[in-house]
Structure formats: C-alpha cells, structure tokens
Amino acid sequence: MTDLTVSISSIKMDNPSMLASGILDETGDSLLRMMSVGAGAVVTKSIGMLPHDGHPNPCIVETADGYVNAMGLPNPGMEEFAEELRVIMPTPAPVIASIYASSAADFATIAVSMEEAGAAGIELNLSCPHASGFGMEVGTDPATVGSIVAAVKDAVKVPVMAKLTPNTAELVRIGKAVEEAGGDAVVAINTLKAMVISPEFARPVLSNRYGGLSGSAIKPVGVRAVYDLYRELEIPIVGVGGICGWRDAAEYIMAGATCFQVGSAVGTVGPEVFTRIIEGLEAFMGEYGYPDLDSMRGAAHE
Amino acid sequence: MSDVVRIKRISQESKDTSTLAFDWGAHTVPGQFIMVWIPGIDEIPMSLSSTGSEKTVTVRKVGDATSAIHALQEGDRIGVRGPYGNGFDLNGLRTLVVGGGVGMAPLMPVLRTVYADLVIGARSADEILFEEEARRYCSNVEISTDDGSLGFHGNAVQLAEAMMDKGDYEQVIACGPEVMLHYLFQACERRGLPCQLSLERYMKCAVGICGSCMLGRERVCIDGPVFDSERLRMLPEFGRSRRDPAGRIVDL
Structure with missing residues (x-):
C-alpha cells in the first residue's frame, strides 16, 4: 500500500498535490470544486489589502502547452475574501492563502486576516513578474524577503511559505533568507518573465506588455530550481512549474520537492488533472518500490 | 487558435447594433464565442452570430470596447482567439x-x-x-x-x-x-x-x-x-x- 500523505508543519494533506495560486481560486465555490477533483490542498488567488481589478485585457496569450499571462493580481481585497473563506469553512482539504503587499507590515496584516478566516497556511507572493511595486519587485532582495517572512511569522501561528521567482540569479540565496527568517517552506517557481508580440499590430499583445510564462515549457527550469534549493535548504520545498502529469510530479519530488502545485494544466488538461496525476503517481510508486513520499524525495541527488 | 482577421463587411442591424463579418477558418459550433482584441483598447468575449467559414459578431454599443468596435471600418483588422465554450446541444427536439x-x-x-x-x-x-x-x-x-x-x-x-x-x-x-x-x-x-x-x-x-x-x-x-x-x-x-x-x- 503506497502512502501519499504528506505535511508541511501543521498543514496535513491526503496527497502531495496543491492547486497553484491564481488558478480557479478567487471564489469559495471554485476552491471547493478543486478539492472535489482531488487537490490535496488549495492555494488562493493572491489577496491584497484592497480590492483590485488587475490589468485590462488582453491579460493572457495561449502558447504551446501553456500561457503567458499578466492578470495583474485581481482580487476582491482581504475583507471580502475573508468572508469568501468563512462561508466554506471547514473544508475537506487545507486552504493556503496567497497574499501580496508592498511592505512587511501589510503582509502581516493580510496574513492575520486570512488566518482568522480559516486559512491553514500562508503563501507569500514574492514572485509575480507583472505587478509594479509587488511580487517579484519585493522578492529579489534576500534582506527584504527575510524581513517580510519574519514579520508574517511573528503575526500568525499557521505555517508560512514563500513563493520564489526564477527571474533572478539569487534564487538559492533568497531561499536561504526565507529559511533563516523562520519560513516553513519555499515554493518554486513562479512564472518566467516573458513577452508576446503581434507582428500584424507591431505591439506586445498583453496590455501590460510583460507577462509570465507558465506550462510545460518551464518545467525543466522549475525542476532545476528545486534541485538547487534542495541542496542548500533544510525546510520543505513545494515544486511548481509545468506539471501536467504524474511523470512531471515525480521529477519534482526526485529533485527534492515535498509536495507540488499544478496550475496551467487545469486549463490545458482540465480540472481532473489532479485525479490523473495522483493515480499515476501512486501506480508508479507501487511499481518502483517507493512505499511513501519520504523514500522518493530527492532520489535524483543520490 | 489566435489570429488577426480583416473585417470584410459591416452591417447596421439597429441604431446601436452592428454585425462585423470576417473570414476565419476555425471550426465552431452554434453557441460558442470568441475573444475579440481591439489593440490599445480591450479584449472582450463576443458570441458568434455566424459559424460558417465566414464568421460574424453582432455588437451593441454599450461601453468603451464596443464603441471602439463600432468605430472600425471595412478593411480594418482585429485580433480573434477561440472558439471557446461548449455551444448548444442541437438534439432534434421540438x-x-x-x-x-x-x-x-x-x-x-x-x-x-x-x-x-x-x-x-x-x-x-x-x-x-x-x-x-x-x-x-x-x-x-x-x-x-x-x-x-x-x-x-x-x-x-x-x-x-x-x-x-x-x-x-x-x-x-x-x-x-x-x-x-x-x-x-x-x-x-x-x-x-x-x-x-x-x-x-x-x-x-x-x-x-x-x-x-x-x-x-x-x-x-x-x-x-x-x-x-x-x-x-x-x-x-x-x-x-x-x-x-x-x-x-x-x-x-
């Protein structure tokens, strides 16, 4: 019997899959739907202090097996979203609230609001590549990242994970800063900063010009990032980037991921992708003699 | 699929509603929609009002994006992507x-x-x-x-x-x-x-x-x-x- 249960500090999951932030996670009902198709945990849309419309359309371009998006952090603000969470609590799987802010103090304020609304954990968005003054712009300096993690850890009891950007040569140093500030896990990677141009109109397609590339194309980048982080960090790593089948998930786990997130494949494959990945992973682990995730994690390092 | 198409015909349907026709090869079924991109303005969902090899969208002027569509002339180009959505189940019932x-x-x-x-x-x-x-x-x-x-x-x-x-x-x-x-x-x-x-x-x-x-x-x-x-x-x-x-x- 293969054991797929896993935990990150106090966040206990039936399986290692999580819904990635930004994907079908802006309403209580959409979060419940993703739990019903097998996600071991769900991460919410990134929530800020105030309601925000995000960038004007177009905010997405379809690529081969993925997307370039610049949603621009649309969200109803922490007060309305807290109510969204309260309505669905208790939930069959843990809800991790993704949050964004431009200062450590605001990060802490939003984290408290999400914890009070029932969030089982906090994911810090330190990596969105298409929002001026937020995300990657506060997430590429190790000292700033450390101060944000420390402030949020002081403010809440639930575990705090930091989602990192691949758009820096400092990835491992930033991961170290998260660990040293008391962070419970790192999440790697967010999208790769990207652009699509329309030759006919001689202009970038996205209204924000820049966006973030997700989907199959970025998986080898994410696997490498997790591999590098695993060599240097003690805290758990959540692997994300281009996972659309069990093989992709297995790669991330063998690179060192404790659990993994699925995003774009919810669009390219469908919400049922969670069930398919978990069933495939379980079959693989059974056939290749991995009784649990601990025995498989980091196998590619040995 | 994502494409740029040329508007070949514009018909006025009523005082505030026009139909734009363009050739686009995507296979579509009744009830599906596309995203229409007017560069520099917006990208909005529009139902297809014709689904053959010549497609049409029928647009009522209600806001910035639809006003920008109404300002387009025959020969102008727009971005389209899709088709999206499930469409109607045309099942033979009365x-x-x-x-x-x-x-x-x-x-x-x-x-x-x-x-x-x-x-x-x-x-x-x-x-x-x-x-x-x-x-x-x-x-x-x-x-x-x-x-x-x-x-x-x-x-x-x-x-x-x-x-x-x-x-x-x-x-x-x-x-x-x-x-x-x-x-x-x-x-x-x-x-x-x-x-x-x-x-x-x-x-x-x-x-x-x-x-x-x-x-x-x-x-x-x-x-x-x-x-x-x-x-x-x-x-x-x-x-x-x-x-x-x-x-x-x-x-x-």
Missing part, C-alpha cells in the same frame, strides 16, 4: 427559441441549423434584431416589445409562456438579459420543460484557469456559456449576482 435584445446573436446559428419557433423580444420596435432573416428559417416568429411599439405589448417571457401553453415544445433555447433568462427558466421549470440558456460573466482568460467568470462551481468560459436545466438548478447565483473584475459579488 424547440422554442427566445432571444432578448442582442441575445439574438448566438441564436442565429441555431435558427439556421434546426427548425424552431421563435420569440424576439426588445424594449422597442427599433431594437428588434434579425427579424427578417429569422422569418426565412422559422414559420412562426413572434415579437414582443416592452413599450408595445411592435407585436405583443409586454416582455418576451410573457409571450413565450403563452406559446409554451399553446404549442407542444420539448425544449427552450434562449439568450438575453439574465433577469429575463431567470424568469424564463422558472416558467420552464413550472412546465417541466428542459432549457438551454446561454449566460455571460465578466471574463479575462476565456480558457478556464483565471476563475473570473465563475458561476457557482462552473466556469462560464469553458463549462458554459450554455447551461441546461440540470446545471442551472445548481447555480444559486444565476439571476441574482455576478462578479466584478476584482471578484467582488455584485447584485444583478
């Missing part, structure tokens, strides 16, 4: 089609494909769309106007209910303002008549990932935009509330 205002647009490909009776509703006679073309396909076309300036004096649901009670329809297919669709759905439920209704919500990605068009647990862009009675019963927000671009709940 059908009453009900269109309110510019909601007639996605129903035109249905009327060209299947035999049906039709109710066209609008506020006033000068806002009735596609009557002439619809009469070529349907032997029974009834008109309702809120102000009584043409046909039945009242709303499309009242007229549709009278027709349901006289006729022996096996289903209702409709598109229009959501409040109209909500009352129409209740009228059908009272009679045990199955419905297929085309709904709309604010949309960003149109490919089923961003969650801005959620209606209960359904994504209007990919699980819809056409919902049948069984799924409509599971949507407590239908006819009551929608989400704004930030995801806040707004009463209809």
Whole structure:
C-alpha cells in the first residue's frame, strides 16, 4: 500500500498535490470544486489589502502547452475574501492563502486576516513578474524577503511559505533568507518573465506588455530550481512549474520537492488533472518500490 | 487558435447594433464565442452570430470596447482567439427559441441549423434584431416589445409562456438579459420543460484557469456559456449576482 500523505508543519494533506495560486481560486465555490477533483490542498488567488481589478485585457496569450499571462493580481481585497473563506469553512482539504503587499507590515496584516478566516497556511507572493511595486519587485532582495517572512511569522501561528521567482540569479540565496527568517517552506517557481508580440499590430499583445510564462515549457527550469534549493535548504520545498502529469510530479519530488502545485494544466488538461496525476503517481510508486513520499524525495541527488 | 482577421463587411442591424463579418477558418459550433482584441483598447468575449467559414459578431454599443468596435471600418483588422465554450446541444427536439435584445446573436446559428419557433423580444420596435432573416428559417416568429411599439405589448417571457401553453415544445433555447433568462427558466421549470440558456460573466482568460467568470462551481468560459436545466438548478447565483473584475459579488 503506497502512502501519499504528506505535511508541511501543521498543514496535513491526503496527497502531495496543491492547486497553484491564481488558478480557479478567487471564489469559495471554485476552491471547493478543486478539492472535489482531488487537490490535496488549495492555494488562493493572491489577496491584497484592497480590492483590485488587475490589468485590462488582453491579460493572457495561449502558447504551446501553456500561457503567458499578466492578470495583474485581481482580487476582491482581504475583507471580502475573508468572508469568501468563512462561508466554506471547514473544508475537506487545507486552504493556503496567497497574499501580496508592498511592505512587511501589510503582509502581516493580510496574513492575520486570512488566518482568522480559516486559512491553514500562508503563501507569500514574492514572485509575480507583472505587478509594479509587488511580487517579484519585493522578492529579489534576500534582506527584504527575510524581513517580510519574519514579520508574517511573528503575526500568525499557521505555517508560512514563500513563493520564489526564477527571474533572478539569487534564487538559492533568497531561499536561504526565507529559511533563516523562520519560513516553513519555499515554493518554486513562479512564472518566467516573458513577452508576446503581434507582428500584424507591431505591439506586445498583453496590455501590460510583460507577462509570465507558465506550462510545460518551464518545467525543466522549475525542476532545476528545486534541485538547487534542495541542496542548500533544510525546510520543505513545494515544486511548481509545468506539471501536467504524474511523470512531471515525480521529477519534482526526485529533485527534492515535498509536495507540488499544478496550475496551467487545469486549463490545458482540465480540472481532473489532479485525479490523473495522483493515480499515476501512486501506480508508479507501487511499481518502483517507493512505499511513501519520504523514500522518493530527492532520489535524483543520490 | 489566435489570429488577426480583416473585417470584410459591416452591417447596421439597429441604431446601436452592428454585425462585423470576417473570414476565419476555425471550426465552431452554434453557441460558442470568441475573444475579440481591439489593440490599445480591450479584449472582450463576443458570441458568434455566424459559424460558417465566414464568421460574424453582432455588437451593441454599450461601453468603451464596443464603441471602439463600432468605430472600425471595412478593411480594418482585429485580433480573434477561440472558439471557446461548449455551444448548444442541437438534439432534434421540438424547440422554442427566445432571444432578448442582442441575445439574438448566438441564436442565429441555431435558427439556421434546426427548425424552431421563435420569440424576439426588445424594449422597442427599433431594437428588434434579425427579424427578417429569422422569418426565412422559422414559420412562426413572434415579437414582443416592452413599450408595445411592435407585436405583443409586454416582455418576451410573457409571450413565450403563452406559446409554451399553446404549442407542444420539448425544449427552450434562449439568450438575453439574465433577469429575463431567470424568469424564463422558472416558467420552464413550472412546465417541466428542459432549457438551454446561454449566460455571460465578466471574463479575462476565456480558457478556464483565471476563475473570473465563475458561476457557482462552473466556469462560464469553458463549462458554459450554455447551461441546461440540470446545471442551472445548481447555480444559486444565476439571476441574482455576478462578479466584478476584482471578484467582488455584485447584485444583478
């Protein structure tokens, strides 16, 4: 019997899959739907202090097996979203609230609001590549990242994970800063900063010009990032980037991921992708003699 | 698929509504929609009002994006991507089609494909769309106007209910303002008549990932935009509330 249960500090999951932030996670009902198709945990849309419309359309371009998006952090603000969470609590799987802010103090304020609304954990968005003054712009300096993690850890009891950007040569140093500030896990990677141009109109397609590339194309980048982080960090790593089948998930786990997130494949494959990945992973682990995730994690390092 | 197409023809349908025709090879079915990009302005979902190799969208001027579309000339280019959504299930049942205002647009490909009776509703006679073309396909076309300036004096649901009670329809297919669709759905439920209704919500990605068009647990862009009675019963927000671009709940 293969054991797929896993935990990150106090966040206990039936399986290692999580819904990635930004994907079908802006309403209580959409979060419940993703739990019903097998996600071991769900991460919410990134929530800020105030309601925000995000960038004007177009905010997405379809690529081969993925997307370039610049949603621009649309969200109803922490007060309305807290109510969204309260309505669905208790939930069959843990809800991790993704949050964004431009200062450590605001990060802490939003984290408290999400914890009070029932969030089982906090994911810090330190990596969105298409929002001026937020995300990657506060997430590429190790000292700033450390101060944000420390402030949020002081403010809440639930575990705090930091989602990192691949758009820096400092990835491992930033991961170290998260660990040293008391962070419970790192999440790697967010999208790769990207652009699509329309030759006919001689202009970038996205209204924000820049966006973030997700989907199959970025998986080898994410696997490498997790591999590098695993060599240097003690805290758990959540692997994300281009996972659309069990093989992709297995790669991330063998690179060192404790659990993994699925995003774009919810669009390219469908919400049922969670069930398919978990069933495939379980079959693989059974056939290749991995009784649990601990025995498989980091196998590619040995 | 994503493309840039050239507008080959623009037809004025009413004082504030025009149809734009363009050649585009994508295979589409009645009830599907596309995202129309007007560079520098916006990208918005539009139902296809023709689904052959020549596609059309029928646009009512209501805001910045639709005004920008109305300012386009024949020969201008627009970006299109899609088609998206599920479309209507054209199943051969005896059908009453009900269109309110510019909601007639996605129903035109249905009327060209299947035999049906039709109710066209609008506020006033000068806002009735596609009557002439619809009469070529349907032997029974009834008109309702809120102000009584043409046909039945009242709303499309009242007229549709009278027709349901006289006729022996096996289903209702409709598109229009959501409040109209909500009352129409209740009228059908009272009679045990199955419905297929085309709904709309604010949309960003149109490919089923961003969650801005959620209606209960359904994504209007990919699980819809056409919902049948069984799924409509599971949507407590239908006819009551929608989400704004930030995801806040707004009463209809």
